[in-house]
Amino acid sequence: MSGFFAPFAANCEAFGETRRRGGAAVRAPVGTVRAVRVQLFVTCLVDLLYPKVGERTVALLERLGCDVAFPAGQTCCGQPALNSGYPEQARRVADRFLDTFAASSDPVVAPFGSCVHMVRHGYERLYADDPGRLAVAREVGGRTHSLPGFVVEVLGREEVGGRYPGEAGTPVAYHHECHMLRGLGEAAPPLSLLGGVQGCTLVETERADQCCGFGGTFALKLAQVSTAMADEKLDRAIAAGARAIVSTDVGCLMHLDGRARRRGLDLEVHHLVDLLEPEGSL
């Protein structure tokens, strides 16, 4: 595995001060040839509905030389309750998140940008009246990263290879997850990783930055509006010639895939990490 460490160590030095963003400072072990320890926050939707996305995340991080721990006490970040108007209930679940991930100072990585946005931004609101807890939330939030953000901006790996798990040459549309794009300001990292994938071509879609209509409980409460938004997204992808949609938010993916299936569309839907597996391993 040492082959992965040498470029990593070099990149860590390049990383320095300039590649930090959103208060996400991580002290990389510059110059040391030692595995980077990370804590996986798998997130509840990945855990319960897309466990393979969790396994592929572990596989990728390990391939990049990380020593991955999975703290057993984790449950959910609390976002569904906060966004539905139940901050008190959200806080109890967020307490669980902080208790779990404050125990170690290692970076926390999640294959779901929206949950990272919740930890970095939503916790500011949840703990606004509790300075002690807020300090913990900021410390943990500062080292909590989306998977693409961690790989590209912290590990300094702009591409990690990978092969599209379907027909070679498939035209792929990338769907920007709102909270990663606008919340974390991470437009570039997922596209950077996608650029290293063999076997598919990225197609530009009109207004790729637009919400797909998932929005958590919004998808249940305003189901018709939410579905009309999904249709707009799917129709634009098809109009652009795409045969697949790739994103990093399994909520968006379940929403778009579920709608595409209901409509009988010839469109595959994948998490980005599905494409980052080396050839033949999927």
Place this chain on the structure above:
Amino acid sequence: MSHRVLHPPRAEPAPAITVNLHRAAGNWAAKRAGARQLVDWEAWREEARRVRADAVAHLPELIERLEERVRAAGGEVHHAATAEEAAAIIVGLCGARGASSVAKAKSMTAEEIGLNEALELAGVEAVETDLGEYIVQQLGDRPSHILAPAVHLSAAQVAELFGRLSGEAFDPEDTAALVAYARGVLRERFLTADVGITGVNMAVAQTGSLVLIESEGNIRLSASLPRTHIALMGIEKVVRDWTGAAHLMQMLPLASHGRPAAASTSVVTGPARDGDDGPGELHVVLLDAGRSAVRGTDLEEALQCIRCGACLYACPVYRQVGGHAYGSSYSGPIGAVITPALERSSPETAQLPWMSSLCGACAEACPVKIPLDDQLVTLRAAAQARDPHRGEAALFEAWARLWSRPAGYRATARTAGKALGPLWRKAARASGEGWTARAPFPFDGWTSTRDVRSPAGEPFHERWRKRRG
């Protein structure tokens, strides 16, 4: 079933208007991209935010100064604590002048106080002089956008209306002919109106000046041709000085249309002086209607709004449902914030904050950096606290109890995966591996239009425990 437990707001896509809104929003997105090439957008936003935040922070003192300077320039100032008071003041001013018709320029604040209805009750004909307002008024419709009242209509609908009104046939493609017809009708009305009523884009405390920004020229005519000019403004529209006002005078059209100057900008400082043309009287009506009460709360930044309409165009929910679905004067994300913020006790408007997927496009588009998505979340909590929805509250309480403990969380996962899984599959027709077409409550709202992932038989944490634990 879920519609009762999850208490959704009532809103459905409106395909008939969506096509018009998409066209308008697409135009806006292209213009916005252009605006960002013209100026250092983020620095300009920050400066605009600073100007507006300063005004909101010092509102009482700036309003006092504004009042003093307006009076010094020969104008009169009226204070209205409520919408009803404001309407009564304006109706009274019209009545005292024996006005039978007023020329009304587009004003969302007039919409907020129900001015047209109040004037009609008093027997005063209110003539909308804005093209879009005129169209919706003739249709017996209401504005659906802060800046573009008729954005939900197509050219064909307008051609049909004008044909009906004039007895002539109009080609929907011939925009020039449509505009020429409307101009002909509207110009005549300025000359016969006794009073002109306008809104105000900003009021400059430094000199007591009102700034009126527009694209058609009807506001300038409404403010200059009739003998009396009544200007209605929310108190938050004040700004400290001309340095700040000058920035906003560029920022507003940039945010709305992608251009740093509006087609027409008028500055009104007092009534016409001796020997000048113009109204002999100027009345400024300062409307509070809940605004003072929002100051100092966690929604205060909403008072920074300059009514540019950018968040409406940016909002994918607004584009699907249209402005009327909000059932309030102000629609879109800012409407979903400002309406319940101003009317804190209304059960109807308390539902508006759910008209959002919280995608953040509104906050990103806002030229004065109002954290609209955060405020929608704040208002959701306020609505739940004031008027708890028992079923939903019980679900989230149970969820918090279970998911704040790893054992409870894992028990949920086991139940979902092993016990519920077969039930889901039993109720479902096959929809591909791992997918279900019909899910039990509370996910049935989802499966009305979409298939859903079945819970994994073995969640990730189980797999990890077996393999590595």
